[in-house]
Amino acid sequence: MSENQSVRARADQARARGQEVVAVIGLGFVGTAVAANLARARGKDGQAIFHVIGIERGDEAGRAKAAALARGEPPVYANDPKLAEAIAEAGQKTHNLDGCTELAQVACADVVVSCINLDLVRPVGRADELSVPHQGYAAAMREIGKHLRSGAIVCIESTLPLGLSDRVLYPALCEGAALAGRDLTQDPPLYAYCYERVMPGPGYLDSVNHFWRSYAGIDARSADRAQAFLERYVDVAHFPLWRHKTLRAAEMAKLLENAYRATNIAFIDEWTRLAENAGVDLFDIVNSVRVRKGTHDNMMFPGLGVGGYCLTKDALLAAWGAEELLEVEAALPFSRQALLTNERMPLRARDWLSEHFGGKLEQRTVAIFGLTYRAGVADTRSSPSEVLARGLLERGARVRGCDPLLSNWDEVPAAQLVADPRQALAGADAVVVSLPDAYWRERLPSLLRESPTPPAILVDPWNVLGDACYGELVRRGVRVRVYGRGDIPKPVKPS
Numbered sequence: 001m002s003e004n005q006s007v008r009a010r011a012d013q014a015r016a017r018g019q020e021v022v023a024v025i026g027l028g029f030v031g032t033a034v035a036a037n038l039a040r041a042r043g044k045d046g047q048a049i050f051h052v053i054g055i056e057r058g059d060e061a062g063r064a065k066a067a068a069l070a071r072g073e074p075p076v077y078a079n080d081p082k083l084a085e086a087i088a089e090a091g092q093k094t095h096n097l098d099g100c101t102e103l104a105q106v107a108c109a110d111v112v113v114s115c116i117n118l119d120l121v122r123p124v125g126r127a128d129e130l131s132v133p134h135q136g137y138a139a140a141m142r143e144i145g146k147h148l149r150s151g152a153i154v155c156i157e158s159t160l161p162l163g164l165s166d167r168v169l170y171p172a173l174c175e176g177a178a179l180a181g182r183d184l185t186q187d188p189p190l191y192a193y194c195y196e197r198v199m200p201g202p203g204y205l206d207s208v209n210h211f212w213r214s215y216a217g218i219d220a221r222s223a224d225r226a227q228a229f230l231e232r233y234v235d236v237a238h239f240p241l242w243r244h245k246t247l248r249a250a251e252m253a254k255l256l257e258n259a260y261r262a263t264n265i266a267f268i269d270e271w272t273r274l275a276e277n278a279g280v281d282l283f284d285i286v287n288s289v290r291v292r293k294g295t296h297d298n299m300m301f302p303g304l305g306v307g308g309y310c311l312t313k314d315a316l317l318a319a320w321g322a323e324e325l326l327e328v329e330a331a332l333p334f335s336r337q338a339l340l341t342n343e344r345m346p347l348r349a350r351d352w353l354s355e356h357f358g359g360k361l362e363q364r365t366v367a368i369f370g371l372t373y374r375a376g377v378a379d380t381r382s383s384p385s386e387v388l389a390r391g392l393l394e395r396g397a398r399v400r401g402c403d404p405l406l407s408n409w410d411e412v413p414a415a416q417l418v419a420d421p422r423q424a425l426a427g428a429d430a431v432v433v434s435l436p437d438a439y440w441r442e443r444l445p446s447l448l449r450e451s452p453t454p455p456a457i458l459v460d461p462w463n464v465l466g467d468a469c470y471g472e473l474v475r476r477g478v479r480v481r482v483y484g485r486g487d488i489p490k491p492v493k494p495s
């Protein structure tokens with residue numbers, strides 16, 4: 001029996017046992033968590049509710065991901081032990097998790113959940129020259145449409161530009177269905193948008209189904225079907241579902257949520273500079289303002305920047321979708337400016353180092369501690385450290401990167417990845433603490449204390465190492481700079 005026949009036979013057996021068959025398309029950070037979550041869902045009788053088939057692309061990386069899932073191993077790394085446990089249990093005990101690279105296998109499914117990535121492309125420093133190559137996504141929908149069973153629903157969880165569902169994806173799905181001979185007037189495909197809020201980190205798996213979820217359908221039947229599906233595995237007793245009026249409203253909800261957060265982060269940047277110029281500590285100030293619960297308690301602290309796949313693009317998906325698909329005005333000046341402000345934030349650290357070394361970074365060695373986009377998360381996409389490292393390399397500096405979660409740093413191959421923080425520090429001219437991570441708070445102060453030759457300058461944008469460490473370094477002649485802190489004295493030069 002071929003791989004595809006086996007996948008189909010196991011799905012048929014599962015359906016005969018009463019399980020709902022779900023195909024999850026795209027086994028990246030989102031799809032993996034979704035597939036594992038569905039596989040661990042249990043009914044009142046303790047039995048697995050779903051039989052899950054993860055479907056990836058047929059390229060080398062896609063084949064490796066699908067094969068990992070089929071073996072009972074997570075296709076992506078996450079520092080949430082529950083992920084590997086859920087996938088192993090599904091692979092070895094409940095046998096309700098499969099992996100393959102054949103999109104036609106959606107023919108087995110009652111529900112198709114799409115977690116395909118959708119990138120936004122733009123030149124650095126521009127928020128008005130945008131493109132979203134969505135043809136691949138539309139082609140996948142067309143292919144799904146050709147094979148989708150009557151009565152099955154497609155639920156999209158990817159973050160979509162405004163209007164993509166009703167202008168591109170649903171028409172493509174229908175086109176595929178029509179090509180396969182389906183009568184669209186009698187039996188239109190069911191389609192819903194159920195955006196994902198999964199949060200990488202230690203609570204990765206639970207953030208899919210122990211969290212508020214929103215959805216909308218192309219029509220009432222689709223919305224009802226999506227609701228019934230979500231209710232089977234989301235903890236709706238504690239996290240009630242939110243039904244939006246239209247697909248477009250649900251698309252906008254996701255984009256607004258992330259644009260709001262990106263704008264909050266950008267807003268603090270101008271006050272960071274003001275605090276530095278005025279000689280005050282903005283961290284102390286923000287802490288004092290945050291006591292006003294309900295209106296001010298999510299004010300952001302200064303930091304190196306914002307990274308990851310979502311906050312760096314989602315506001316612009318709204319602008320692109322509005323202008324290109326809906327052909328409506330979408331100036332969005334705050335949101336566009338926010339993304340540009342956030343993008344530039346890491347380069348302030350580079351500029352401080354450059355200023356310290358008289359404008360010359362050539363041959364200076366800079367050790368960067370923390371390379372992923374978020375503390376405790378092994379995802380390096382669009383990390384502020386990448387922007388900083390590239391900026392330093394452009395100016396001729398040597399970059400050493402250190403991160404306990406990484407064994408390679410594909411985005412910045414010219415940087416030297418050093419596993420041992422002691423080795424990273426040895427002989428470094430400058431140090432940047434690039435993540436607000438307790439891991440570095442616990443280790444770096446003593447390593448710096450023990451280091452016979454401290455760096456000439458330490459930049460700690462997130463205020464991680466603390467005043468005791470800064471005081472000690474300043475006494476040893478090290479220049480210490482922290483974003484938003486104008487209160488840290490310069491070292492006294494020996495007379």
Ligand SMILES: NC(=O)c1ccc[n+]([C@@H]2O[C@H](COP(=O)([O-])OP(=O)(O)OC[C@H]3O[C@@H](n4cnc5c(N)ncnc54)[C@H](O)[C@@H]3O)[C@@H](O)[C@H]2O)c1
Pocket residue numbers: 025026027028029030031055056057062065103115116117118136140157158159160196197198199200309310
């Ligand atoms: N990463 C997050 O925390 C997060 C949170 C919420 C929403 N989202 C959104 O979810 C979507 C997916 O994000 P991600 O981080 O998982 O991306 P990802 O790049 O990690 O994963 C996407 C996967 O889809 C696969 N894929 C692409 N085209 C395919 C096709 N035609 N057939 C089968 N597989 C295909 C890719 O090979 C890849 O493995 C994005 O739209 C993202 O904005 C992400």
